[in-house]
Amino acid sequence: MQCPYCTSDQTRVIDTSHDARGGVRRRRVCLACEQRFSTYERAILTAPMLVKRDGTREEFDREKLARGIRIACAKRPVSASEIDRIVGEIEATLQAMGKAEVSSRVVGDMAVSGLKELDHIAYIRYAIVYLGLDDLRSIRDEIDHLFDT
Numbered sequence: 191m192q193c194p195y196c197t198s199d200q201t202r203v204i205d206t207s208h209d210a211r212g213g214v215r216r217r218r219v220c221l222a223c224e225q226r227f228s229t230y231e232r233a234i235l236t237a238p239m240l241v242k243r244d245g246t247r248e249e250f251d252r253e254k255l256a257r258g259i260r261i262a263c264a265k266r267p268v269s270a271s272e273i274d275r276i277v278g279e280i281e282a283t284l285q286a287m288g289k290a291e292v293s294s295r296v297v298g299d300m301a302v303s304g305l306k307e308l309d310h311i312a313y314i315r316y317a318i319v320y321l322g323l324d325d326l327r328s329i330r331d332e333i334d335h336l337f338d339t
């Protein structure tokens with residue numbers, strides 16, 4: 191561990207403690223400048239890589255997903271915290287899968303079903319883009335579907 195004061199690599203752990211959430215905190219002293227500092231170590235859940243339709247992979251990007259949902263919700267009575275909740279649930283679901291890779295379609299499907307419960311107009315807007323509804327017939331079918339359910 192590098193000293194944040196003088197960047198020396200020569201540091202020594204003088205105390206280790208565990209917190210309730212499973213994190214480990216270490217008090218350290220720098221052997222070069224004798225400053226003391228702490229480090230905190232905690233396990234981070236990672237989301238799987240997303241495999242796109244063309245076979246390329248990209249990292250799950252929370253901000254990008256939120257942006258897409260926000261655009262679909264423009265001028266609709268959907269609050270920022272509701273959008274945040276959908277994004278958080280999608281991220282948590284991805285992390286809980288414990289997989290290295292999933293189809294990016296999985297994320298789109300979750301966003302679509304989250305919006306479906308929240309606001310039908312936002313849902314249709316999102317579905318047009320992400321489900322690739324590119325003609326009026328398939329958009330109408332999707333809307334008919336909403337009336338049926």
Ligand SMILES: [Zn+2]
Nearest residue numbers: 193196220223
């Ligand atoms: Zn130092």
